[in-house]
Amino acid sequence: MKLSKSSIVLIVALGLYLIYMFGQSESSLEIVDFSIDKSKTQTASITSNEDRNPYYGDLHVHTSYSFDAYVFGITATPDDAYRYAKGEGIKHPMGYEMKLREPLDFYAVTDHGIFLGMVNA
Secondary structure, X not given: OOOOHXXXXXXXXXXXXXXXXXHOOHHHOOOOOOOOOOOOOOOOOOOOOHHHOOOOXXXXXXXXXXXXXXXXXXXXXXXXXXXXXXXXXXXXXXXXXXXXXXXXXXXXXXXXXXXXXXXXO
C-alpha cells in the first residue's frame, strides 16, 4: 500500500498533536499570585518641574500641497492641519469628522518642496 504525500503529512501532524496533548501534565502548572498588596503601597507626591514636562505633538505632517498627498488620501490644507492640531474638528476624506481630545503642544507641517502647491490632491 502506497501512501500519498498528503496522507503522510496528515498522519505525522496527527501524531505530533497527540504527543503534544497527552504529553502535558497538569502537575507542572503552578499558579502564582502577583497581586499588589494595597496596604503596603505608598502614595508619592508628584511635583511639577518646568524643565521636565512631557509635551505631545507631531513634527512630520504632509498636506494636500505635497506631490504624494493623493496617494495617501490627504485632502487637508495646511490651515486645516493647524486647526486640527489646535483641537478643532476637520473632515476626513471618508466624510466623518476627526477631532483630538486635547490640542497638541507642538505641530509642524512639512510638505515636500518638489512641485509645492502646483497640483492639489
